[in-house]
Amino acid sequence: MNNHGKMITARSVLALSLGILALALLAPVAANAQVTVRHVVVTVGPVSGPGVTALYCDTGTTCPGGVQVWNLGAGITLTGTQTLVLTQTGTVPVIIDGGAPGGNFDTSDRVRANQPTAVCSSTSPCAVTIQLDTGSGLTTVYSNSGPNPINGGNADTGALNHHEEAAYQQVFAAANYTLSIGYADNEHGCPPPIGAPNCFPNPFNGTLGTTPATVFIGAGLGASGFCPTTTPPNCFDAGVLLITGINVVRSLPGRMTGGGSVFTTAGVRVTHGFELHCDRADLPNNLEINWDGGNNFHLTTLTSVTCIDNPAIAPQPPNAGFDTYIATGLGTCNGLPAAISFVLTDAGEPGTKDTAQFNITGGCTLTVSGKLDKGNQQAHND
Secondary structure, three states, X not given: XXXXXXXXXXXXXXXXXXXXXXXXXXXXXXXXXXXXXXXXXXXXXXXXXXXXXXXXXXXXXXXXXXXXXXXXXXXXXXEOOOEEEEOXXXXXXXXXXXXXXXXXXXXXXXXXXXXXXXXXXXXXXEEEEEEEEXXXXXXEEEEEOOOOOOOHHHOOOXXXXXXXXXXXXXXXXXXOEEEEEEEEEOOOOOOOOOOOHHHOOOOEOOOOOOOEOOEEEOOOEOOEOOEOOOOOOOEOEEEXXXXXXXXXXXXXXXXXXXXXXXXXXXXXXXXXXXXXXXXXXXXXXXXXXXXOOOEEEEEEEEEEEEEEOOOOOXXXXXXXXXXXXXXXXXXXXXXXXXXXXXEEEOOOOOOOOOEEEEEEEEOOOEEEEEEOEEEEEEEEOO
């Protein structure tokens, strides 16, 4: 109960009941939101030109030339705060070390069955694309050609003691879940002692100081490299996906206006301008996004909207009651049909802490997120 509620005195049963009812109606209510992860595809390939491309999929997805890694059954359902971790689940034979098996999600080596490895390095950098199906078919939620945990920071030297462990980095947010990526590595010798907790991102499988994920789909291998024999086997050299459910609160009223620029990992400036309502039936709802090469996205229809007050964001007055706008929509990109998911925040004036995240698929593709450069986003009361 808030401070106002604590000041209400029980002068009568009726007055107390009415007060409690009023407070309940005013408080944001968590919806019975959940996300079901049905299919996953991870692609690790050359940034440009020909080269080795590795494909990793769930067992229910056709994966030509790739490796089927995760058995998701009919889908893994997460409610708010529950976690799903996806990492290596077994071995595949590879043409190194006389055909010795390697982990089936060794993304920094682009491991493929019965194929030579091709490390992601400064001279042969890898681009990473992640697609998720949470009910609307496979959709690209992350695409990055720069250093990131899945490609080992594009810094693999091939040395037996080259460390690749990496903590989680959040790379995508929807209304009901977030996606983070990391890397688990105790095969190459973690900082002493061998097998220290930071070999694995957290949460993981509950070993070496990690918190067990709600659902962990992975399996350690036997002794390998600098990783000692353990029971059960617990050696990892693998990328890691972390999907976390979000408690979605009832959407708050209001609208958001503004715009600015954010930059892709390749340094491309992406500019946007908008006027958007928290009730998608309220008009107008306009969003324009432009970036290098004459690319343009034009929003035609909002398909979902959630406006929330994120307690981690505290903009200076005037306070509109919400600070985060989460939405999906349809439109055109370069004149062709396209879909978009996006998140906009108002973190106060002068706008340098405001953030924008856009993911466009269809007529063109764009994945970008970051703090605004030369812009401002303002939440308003209706």
